[in-house]
Amino acid sequence: MNSDLIDTVLGVAGLAVRFTVYVMLISPAGIVVLASFTREDTLSFLPSGFSLRWYEAAFSSSPFMSALWTSSQLAIVATIVVLILGTAAAFAIARYRFKGSSLFQSLVLSPLIVPIVVLGLGLLQFLAWVGLSNSFVGLFVGHLVIMLPYVVRTMIGGLLVLNRALEEAAMNLRARPFRVFRRITLPLLAPSLITAGVFAFVTSFGNVTLSSFLAVTGTVTLPVQIFTYVEYSYEPIVAAVSSIVIAVTIVVILIIERVIGVDKLF
Amino acid sequence: MSVVSLKNISKMYGATAAVESVSLDVEKGELLCLLGPSGCGKTTTLRMVAGFVKPTSGTVEIEGKEVTDLAPYRRDTGMVFQSYALFPHMTVAQNIAFGLENLGKPPKLREQRVQEMLELIELAHLSRRYPAELSGGQQQRVALARALAMNPAVLLLDEPFSNLDAQLRVRLREDLRSLLKRIQITTLFVTHDQEEALMFADRIMVMRNGGVEQVGTPSEIYETPATRFVAEFIGWCSIFDGMVNGQGEFSVGDSIRLPVDAGPGPATVIVRPEHVKPVEIPGQAHAFEARVTSSNYHGSLCRLRLDVSGQEVLMEAHYPHGRAPKVNERIAISINSKGVRRLPG
Numbered sequence: 001m002n003s004d005l006i007d008t009v010l011g012v013a014g015l016a017v018r019f020t021v022y023v024m025l026i027s028p029a030g031i032v033v034l035a036s037f038t039r040e041d042t043l044s045f046l047p048s049g050f051s052l053r054w055y056e057a058a059f060s061s062s063p064f065m066s067a068l069w070t071s072s073q074l075a076i077v078a079t080i081v082v083l084i085l086g087t088a089a090a091f092a093i094a095r096y097r098f099k100g101s102s103l104f105q106s107l108v109l110s111p112l113i114v115p116i117v118v119l120g121l122g123l124l125q126f127l128a129w130v131g132l133s134n135s136f137v138g139l140f141v142g143h144l145v146i147m148l149p150y151v152v153r154t155m156i157g158g159l160l161v162l163n164r165a166l167e168e169a170a171m172n173l174r175a176r177p178f179r180v181f182r183r184i185t186l187p188l189l190a191p192s193l194i195t196a197g198v199f200a201f202v203t204s205f206g207n208v209t210l211s212s213f214l215a216v217t218g219t220v221t222l223p224v225q226i227f228t229y230v231e232y233s234y235e236p237i238v239a240a241v242s243s244i245v246i247a248v249t250i251v252v253i254l255i256i257e258r259v260i261g262v263d264k265l266f
Numbered sequence: 267m268s269v270v271s272l273k274n275i276s277k278m279y280g281a282t283a284a285v286e287s288v289s290l291d292v293e294k295g296e297l298l299c300l301l302g303p304s305g306c307g308k309t310t311t312l313r314m315v316a317g318f319v320k321p322t323s324g325t326v327e328i329e330g331k332e333v334t335d336l337a338p339y340r341r342d343t344g345m346v347f348q349s350y351a352l353f354p355h356m357t358v359a360q361n362i363a364f365g366l367e368n369l370g371k372p373p374k375l376r377e378q379r380v381q382e383m384l385e386l387i388e389l390a391h392l393s394r395r396y397p398a399e400l401s402g403g404q405q406q407r408v409a410l411a412r413a414l415a416m417n418p419a420v421l422l423l424d425e426p427f428s429n430l431d432a433q434l435r436v437r438l439r440e441d442l443r444s445l446l447k448r449i450q451i452t453t454l455f456v457t458h459d460q461e462e463a464l465m466f467a468d469r470i471m472v473m474r475n476g477g478v479e480q481v482g483t484p485s486e487i488y489e490t491p492a493t494r495f496v497a498e499f500i501g502w503c504s505i506f507d508g509m510v511n512g513q514g515e516f517s518v519g520d521s522i523r524l525p526v527d528a529g530p531g532p533a534t535v536i537v538r539p540e541h542v543k544p545v546e547i548p549g550q551a552h553a554f555e556a557r558v559t560s561s562n563y564h565g566s567l568c569r570l571r572l573d574v575s576g577q578e579v580l581m582e583a584h585y586p587h588g589r590a591p592k593v594n595e596r597i598a599i600s601i602n603s604k605g606v607r608r609l610p611g
């Protein structure tokens with residue numbers, strides 16, 4: 001009787017907590033999307049009316065569109081480069097014992113611990129010292145640095161789970177090392193690579209702090225553009241831009257899920 | 267000419283030897299078993315043949331060619347791993363075809379060979395399945411087919427039955443033995459199960475602490491073990507440390523007296539349990555009075571541990587249902603002098 005009551009209370013409480021968590025997770029994005037359809041001239045939590053005028057404004061705003069283009073290019077190219085570098089580093093760490101291997105690992109993973117503000121300041125000084133401040137290369141390198149630990153962590157995990165006997169079996173079946181890598185190692189690491197890629201892309205695409213530090217005159221990334229825009233304007237155009245980003249992200253995630261889903265059938 | 271020839275190979279890990287001065291010749295078509303307790307260096311030896319471990323010293327030859335420094339993918343071996351190591355992202359047919367692709371065989375030939383292999387292991391109907399969709403026994407057969415498809419000079423098997431349940435194990439090893447004999451492939455087989463080795467092998471190499479203890483046919487290993495370790499490791503036996511007198515009579519304790527073919531001096535003899543028999547009357551030649559210390563029922567056989575004036579004697583005997591002696595019962599036994607073996611050294 002008494003325990004029934006406790007069970008019920010706990011059940012209700014659990015439901016409430018779950019509901020709260022979901023609401024908290026979804027509501028920021030939901031509010032932004034809702035607000036983007038407003039007819040008004042100012043951003044408000046509950047929009048009045050429905051219109052697509054801010055989407056038109058967003059698509060025809062050259063600062064926002066060029067920022068979106070810059071961010072996409074930066075994130076895509078950096079993701080490809082960092083996947084190669086990070087996988088190589090993960091191989092070195094997971095597969096080989098070499099002098100200074102644990103120092104190397106700590107170094108690669110350190111951007112996870114060092115506050116980005118500190119990292120940004122340091123990078124800024126370093127880039128100035130090597131004459132790359134205020135350059136796209138500098139921004140690119142900065143992004144690589146903060147993306148790298150996610151890739152290395154994920155790939156080390158993937159490599160540790162990968163059964164070495166599979167690679168040995170391939171070698172025993174006369175496959176040369178490169179063929180073993182292409183036919184066995186790589187396909188089996190694909191899920192880890194996709195996870196690492198998503199982490200890396202999101203890290204680059206959403207970054208404000210580091211991008212502000214390493215700002216390049218004339219090329220602004222989208223988060224920085226949004227950030228500076230809301231400082232002096234309350235126009236719903238930022239809500240429309242953010243909604244576009246959310247839509248793109250969802251599409252990308254759906255595509256990836258499809259790819260992994262299809263992969264698992266094999 | 268032997269197919270695999272190991273000459274004095276050793277493998278050191280730091281200061282400890284995983285394998286020490288092992289020499290071995292495996293003849294064509296032979297089924298040779300590496301047998302020994304866990305950690306004695308069986309897998310390391312097998313991996314040195316496959317090329318995954320480089321010997322610290324000594325040489326490995328395959329079909330008369332030295333391969334000690336050759337990479338695994340340049341050696342003509344086919345290995346079945348303990349975990350089978352089937353490629354999870356390839357179907358059964360793709361797994362079997364993988365090696366043939368690496369050899370650059372044309373698609374027509376590949377398909378034909380894969381089909382042959384599938385028929386050999388009787389899994390043609392499962393060719394499009396993925397390894398995760400197969401039972402343990404089926405996976406084992408696919409791993410075997412994948413290795414055999416290349417027609418390697420030597421087949422290497424590392425405890426291929428250890429992942430299977432006891433009943434399946436017995437059936438599959440009979441099947442596997444007849445298959446290997448039918449295609450007459452030279453095989454190196456690793457196990458720590460002496461029963462499996464006795465049943466499976468043409469010859470057995472017993473290993474201990476990285477070294478070779480004895481090489482011989484199953485009956486040689488069983489009947490005439492070269493060392494106390496082999497005697498104890500293979501099967502069940504009584505071991506007596508005693509003395510031989512001038513008349514060729516071995517004695518141990520107060521009562522055991524056995525004829526042996528040996529000169530006078532201290533000696534160790536073994537007696538296999540099937541050479542010990544219960545008798546009706548004590549007092550006849552080589553008959554002793556014994557007290558039962560443990561009695562284990564094994565279906566048609568009864569395994570008894572006996573105490574003969576302080577010496578432990580093991581006996582295997584058939585008893586009519588319900589007539590097996592109980593613990594502490596006193597019985598009379600005789601030891602067949604033909605079953606008495608003196609250990610060398």
Ligand SMILES: Nc1ncnc2c1ncn2[C@@H]1O[C@H](COP(=O)(O)OP(=O)(O)OP(=O)(O)O)[C@@H](O)[C@H]1O
Nearest residue numbers: 279283284302303304305306307308309310311458
């Ligand atoms: N890479 C390694 N580094 C250090 N020691 C090793 C390594 N590989 C094997 N050894 C050691 O070498 C010895 C022999 O190992 P091996 O794997 O050959 O034994 P095994 O006879 O196959 O045993 P099991 O029946 O348990 O498989 C063991 O003591 C093991 O600890």
Ligand SMILES: [Mg+2]
Nearest residue numbers: 308309310424
């Ligand atoms: Mg082993």
